[in-house]
Amino acid sequence: MPIDPSIAIGAELDEVKFGWTPSDVLLYHLALGAGADPTDPRELRYAYERDLRVLPTFATVAANLRVFEPPSVSFPGVEVDLAKVVHGRQSVTVHHPIPVTGEAVARSRITDVLDKGKAAVVVQRTDVTDDSGTPLWTAESSIFARGEGGFGGERGTSDRVELPERDPDVVVDTPTLPQQALLYRLCGDRNPLHADPGFARGAGFDAPILHGLCTYGIVAKAVTDALLDADVTRIRSWSAKFAGIVLPGETLRTRIWRDGDTLLVTTTAPDRDEAPVLSDAVLRTR
Numbered sequence: 061m062p063i064d065p066s067i068a069i070g071a072e073l074d075e076v077k078f079g080w081t082p083s084d085v086l087l088y089h090l091a092l093g094a095g096a097d098p099t100d101p102r103e104l105r106y107a108y109e110r111d112l113r114v115l116p117t118f119a120t121v122a123a124n125l126r127v128f129e130p131p132s133v134s135f136p137g138v139e140v141d142l143a144k145v146v147h148g149r150q151s152v153t154v155h156h157p158i159p160v161t162g163e164a165v166a167r168s169r170i171t172d173v174l175d176k177g178k179a180a181v182v183v184q185r186t187d188v189t190d191d192s193g194t195p196l197w198t199a200e201s202s203i204f205a206r207g208e209g210g211f212g213g214e215r216g217t218s219d220r221v222e223l224p225e226r227d228p229d230v231v232v233d234t235p236t237l238p239q240q241a242l243l244y245r246l247c248g249d250r251n252p253l254h255a256d257p258g259f260a261r262g263a264g265f266d267a268p269i270l271h272g273l274c275t276y277g278i279v280a281k282a283v284t285d286a287l288l289d290a291d292v293t294r295i296r297s298w299s300a301k302f303a304g305i306v307l308p309g310e311t312l313r314t315r316i317w318r319d320g321d322t323l324l325v326t327t328t329a330p331d332r333d334e335a336p337v338l339s340d341a342v343l344r345t346r
């Protein structure tokens with residue numbers, strides 16, 4: 061059985077020790093499109109080592125920067141073909157601003173395996189501490205494994221975020237590059253879904269699609285630039301659902317509503333249609 065929730069839920073994964081440098085942070089920010097206007101001092105805080113600040117979504121790549129092989133979806137109680145998997149949801153909570161240089165250890169476990177009938181959703185939580193044991197960040201990611209449901213597990217909740225009826229407070233358009241996924245994969249996710257047209261077709265897509273985590277980072281930056289004066293240290297947490305695919309080269313339109321310290325966000329790819337590509341997205345500030 062490819063999914064056995066009785067083995068998977070609660071399973072602890074191997075600890076991962078990792079480190080990063082300012083060059084890694086710069087590459088990550090560039091792979092999100094930072095520095096497009098090199099005369100803008102706010103952009104240089106992402107793209108130049110003097111006064112460099114780390115966008116908290118760096119947490120999603122930090123442990124994988126030196127990974128050069130495609131990922132495999134193989135955990136205790138979970139064996140799934142990579143071609144069946146898309147990234148479903150992601151959240152990151154930063155306990156402290158992420159330093160530009162660091163050493164850390166990640167401890168992960170499978171917290172849930174949901175049976176959505178036509179699909180399985182595998183939820184993983186990762187707690188990261190620095191080398192002195194101080195908590196740095198907590199991340200939760202869900203992978204959506206198409207065709208892997210029906211194993212008799214819990215369905216779980218829908219976790220919808222209601223948006224206000226009123227118009228958004230801010231709307232931001234962010235272009236992506238045709239080579240965005242080819243750039244972003246250098247941050248450690250070498251899934252051929254994002255580079256190999258044959259693999260993408262075999263997985264049911266017309267062309268390679270953008271990494272969910274690339275969209276996640278691009279939109280976090282767009283929201284931070286639009287409403288937090290590009291001050292990445294004000295982000296406490298950021299969570300989102302990958303509601304639809306993004307094709308490299310598409311422009312993303314992000315609508316943002318303020319609700320006290322919370323920003324409610326939804327993103328579409330309006331050149332294609334008005335269906336959300338990112339939904340149920342919440343950025344909490346400090």
Ligand SMILES: CCCCCCC[C@@H](O)CC(=O)SCCNC(=O)CCNC(=O)[C@H](O)C(C)(C)COP(=O)(O)OP(=O)(O)OC[C@H]1O[C@@H](n2cnc3c(N)ncnc32)[C@H](O)[C@@H]1OP(=O)(O)O
Pocket residue numbers: 131132133134145146147148149176179181202203204215216217218249251253269270271272273301302303304305306
């Ligand atoms: C360890 C290494 C692992 C490697 C992982 C790979 C990492 C990366 O390389 C992979 C990627 O980055 S893929 C790119 C990013 N992701 C995407 O593009 C997915 C976009 N979303 C979709 O296509 C659909 O929403 C889709 C297909 C996700 C769902 O659409 P539908 O099939 O139409 O589902 P729907 O009928 O709307 O809902 C069925 C139930 O599923 C829940 N659900 C829907 N979307 C979800 C999502 N994104 N995440 C989690 N759960 C989701 C719904 O809530 C529903 O359940 P319920 O009825 O209980 O509410």
